[in-house]
Amino acid sequence: MKIVVTVKLVPDPNAEKRIDSATKRLVRSGVETVLNPYDEYALEAALQLKERAGGDTSVVVFSMAPEALKETLRKALAMGADEAVFLSDAGLEGSDVWATAYAMSQALKKIGFDLLIVGGLTDDGSTGAVPGALAEHLGVPCITNARKAEIADGTLRVERETDSGYQTVRGPLPALLTTALTFGEPRYASLKGIMGAKKKTIAPLTLADIGLDLAVGSDGAKMQLEAFAPPPARGKGRTVEAADGAAGAQAIFDFLKEKKLV
Amino acid sequence: MKNVIVYVEHRRGETRKVTFEMATEARTLADALGGQAHAVIVGPGATTLAEQVKTYPLNGVYVNDDPDLDTYLLDPAVDYVEAAARAIGPSLILIPNTLSGRDLAGRLAARLGAGIGADVTEFKIENGTVACVSPKMGGALITTCAIKPAEYGIATVRPNAFAAAAGGAGATMQTLEKPSGKPYAAVIEEDVEEGSGELALEEAPVVVAGGRGLGGPEPFDTLLKPLAHALGGAVGASRAAADAGWVPYSLQIGQTGKTVTPNLYIAVGISGAIQHKVGMRSSGAIVAINKDAAAAIAEFSDLLVVGDAFKIVPELTRLVEAAKA
Ligand SMILES: Cc1cc2nc3c(=O)[nH]c(=O)nc-3n(C[C@H](O)[C@H](O)[C@H](O)COP(=O)(O)OP(=O)(O)OC[C@H]3O[C@@H](n4cnc5c(N)ncnc54)[C@H](O)[C@@H]3O)c2cc1C
Ligand SMILES: Nc1ncnc2c1ncn2[C@@H]1O[C@H](COP(=O)(O)O)[C@@H](O)[C@H]1O
Numbered sequence: 222m223k224i225v226v227t228v229k230l231v232p233d234p235n236a237e238k239r240i241d242s243a244t245k246r247l248v249r250s251g252v253e254t255v256l257n258p259y260d261e262y263a264l265e266a267a268l269q270l271k272e273r274a275g276g277d278t279s280v281v282v283f284s285m286a287p288e289a290l291k292e293t294l295r296k297a298l299a300m301g302a303d304e305a306v307f308l309s310d311a312g313l314e315g316s317d318v319w320a321t322a323y324a325m326s327q328a329l330k331k332i333g334f335d336l337l338i339v340g341g342l343t344d345d346g347s348t349g350a351v352p353g354a355l356a357e358h359l360g361v362p363c364i365t366n367a368r369k370a371e372i373a374d375g376t377l378r379v380e381r382e383t384d385s386g387y388q389t390v391r392g393p394l395p396a397l398l399t400t401a402l403t404f405g406e407p408r409y410a411s412l413k414g415i416m417g418a419k420k421k422t423i424a425p426l427t428l429a430d431i432g433l434d435l436a437v438g439s440d441g442a443k444m445q446l447e448a449f450a451p452p453p454a455r456g457k458g459r460t461v462e463a464a465d466g467a468a469g470a471q472a473i474f475d476f477l478k479e480k481k482l483v
Numbered sequence: 484m485k486n487v488i489v490y491v492e493h494r495r496g497e498t499r500k501v502t503f504e505m506a507t508e509a510r511t512l513a514d515a516l517g518g519q520a521h522a523v524i525v526g527p528g529a530t531t532l533a534e535q536v537k538t539y540p541l542n543g544v545y546v547n548d549d550p551d552l553d554t555y556l557l558d559p560a561v562d563y564v565e566a567a568a569r570a571i572g573p574s575l576i577l578i579p580n581t582l583s584g585r586d587l588a589g590r591l592a593a594r595l596g597a598g599i600g601a602d603v604t605e606f607k608i609e610n611g612t613v614a615c616v617s618p619k620m621g622g623a624l625i626t627t628c629a630i631k632p633a634e635y636g637i638a639t640v641r642p643n644a645f646a647a648a649a650g651g652a653g654a655t656m657q658t659l660e661k662p663s664g665k666p667y668a669a670v671i672e673e674d675v676e677e678g679s680g681e682l683a684l685e686e687a688p689v690v691v692a693g694g695r696g697l698g699g700p701e702p703f704d705t706l707l708k709p710l711a712h713a714l715g716g717a718v719g720a721s722r723a724a725a726d727a728g729w730v731p732y733s734l735q736i737g738q739t740g741k742t743v744t745p746n747l748y749i750a751v752g753i754s755g756a757i758q759h760k761v762g763m764r765s766s767g768a769i770v771a772i773n774k775d776a777a778a779a780i781a782e783f784s785d786l787l788v789v790g791d792a793f794k795i796v797p798e799l800t801r802l803v804e805a806a807k808a
Binding site for chain 1: 494556557581582583585586587588589590591592593594596597598599600601602614618619620621622623624625626627628629630631633636639668669670671672673674675676677683689714732733738739746747749757758764765768769770772776781782783784785786787788789790791793794795796797798799801802803806807
């Protein structure tokens with residue numbers, strides 16, 4: 222069985238983001254590039270499924286990003302992925318959800334898979350729409366937000382979280398799966414894993430290799446960024462030391478009254 | 484893109500406030516674009532719900548009570564909305580920014596060749612072009628993205644960002660024919676609802692959230708719930724509380740949980756880590772109760788009360804209840 226995991230490379234979500242007031246650009250200096258958190262969970266799910274399946278199951282990570290970020294993928298290889306495929310091309314710059322999903326789908330058709338595991342949401346773009354668009358372009362079932370998954374006789378059985386509870390769902394392979402954070406904490410790369418990752422391949426792909434019928438990048442994108450700005454500033458408020466419970470409660474109650482919230 | 488279509492997410496005829504927010508905004512958008520505003524409601528309970536949706540300023544409501552929507556995962560919904568979009572013609576499709584809303588939006592985008600404005604909190608229309616305003620990177624950046632001229636565009640709409648106002652000339656209701664042909668791939672075998680009856684976190688006007696400082700699951704019930712109910716709000720949590728198993732993950736607020744924008748957010752025993760902050764920083768007023776005056780949450784609260792939550796919260800609940808009586 223071949224499991225492919227899509228991984229986006231994003232600015233460290235734990236770093237405080239701010240806009241340089243002079244250049245009006247996001248300050249990237251000192252901000253490391255990491256694997257999108259949801260995608261680490263997707264990779265963890267793939268590694269667990271591989272361990273359970275045994276045999277000749279392989280896990281391939283796929284990413285589409287600027288060339289300079291390529292080596293960040295070693296982290297996924299160190300966690301235990303067998304190999305990586307990296308799609309990078311100047312012609313992809315400016316891609317939106319539609320163009321990203323289309324380009325990715327054509328590359329993924331070339332790579333081939335029995336199970337495609339995608340993260341639920343990126344930390345930077347936060348559209349959460351790439352998985353659905355990918356599934357349509359690939360013509361495979363789309364089962365999202367899984368907290369458990371099981372494969373038997375070519376059938377995928379999933380327990381998935383919903384906004385109000387959970388569902389059990391089944392569908393045929395090949396399929397696209399996205400994972401919830403409850404699937405399991407991503408493992409740490411072991412020293413052996415880190416050493417081994419240096420020898421694993423990151424196969425490069427360009428647009429010429431995948432042959433597209435439709436435009437991608439800013440030409441193919443259906444959305445165009447017009448402006449961006451920091452949110453309205455939110456100043457530091459008051460601090461009140463409460464002598465006891467009643468005094469603390471009174472301070473809050475007075476504040477709520479002042480703001481007409483009670 | 485002239486018309487506007489609202490996708491109504493519901494469960495056996497029960498929907499959330501965001502439906503009415505979208506229905507209201509759809510009218511404004513359709514008027515600015517010179518087109519019509521319609522809603523699509525499919526699945527068991529659709530016809531009943533349509534009566535309620537019709538009280539909003541729409542031109543038409545398309546319904547089908549098709550039971551397949553409860554049997555197959557999203558596939559029938561994608562087919563129906565695609566069919567409605569093709570029948571109504573070039574349009575902007577509004578979908579709530581929820582888990583399944585995002586799935587639907589992505590799938591429709593591929594089918595209709597449409598752009599997506601994600602997590603939209605405001606629309607701007609100029610010369611027939613729709614631009615979507617969305618917070619990105621956990622609210623650190625507010626972007627404006629225009630949908631390039633095309634037949635279809637999609638926006639996933641953030642709950643609580645638009646006002647809902649009933650009224651308008653009664654919309655006509657019509658049956659949406661079942662689209663034929665495509666086999667459905669994923670079968671729902673079991674569907675379990677947890678914590679029903681509680682107000683949805685994303686649309687609660689007040690959120691009282693608890694963190695590791697509460698020390699266990701009980702205070703969420705005995706301390707926070709009474710305060711939340713007194714204020715007409717809902718209970719939320721930090722990831723630390725969800726990870727500890729004190730509350731279900733559906734209550735988690737933050738980077739990897741829900742984004743909430745209530746008028747009032749009360750953080751109880753929450754330190755204010757960046758990953759928590761990004762899920763609640765756009766709230767109206769923020770009040771924190773924390774033992775530690777140096778907790779990070781002080782930096783973005785309007786009021787931090789330094790003290791023991793176990794002593795302060797019950798007193799506060801009493802004050803709020805007395806004020807209501
Ligand atoms: C990839 C990633 C994603 C994450 N996503 C999220 C997310 O979506 N949401 C989220 O919340 N976190 C998230 N986190 C975790 C986040 O970094 C913090 O660990 C978490 O928010 C801390 O939760 P907390 O504030 O409840 O706990 P703590 O940081 O332990 O804070 C507890 C607070 O309670 C106070 N306290 C203790 N006792 C009392 C008392 N009796 N009365 C009053 N105050 C008291 C303490 O002073 C302290 O400030 C994420 C982390 C990572 C790495
Ligand atoms: N450029 C990319 N390369 C690899 N995977 C991606 C890329 N963009 C999106 N994805 C995948 O799609 C998921 C959802 O992304 P999004 O819809 O942008 O929030 C991510 O968690 C990734 O798994």
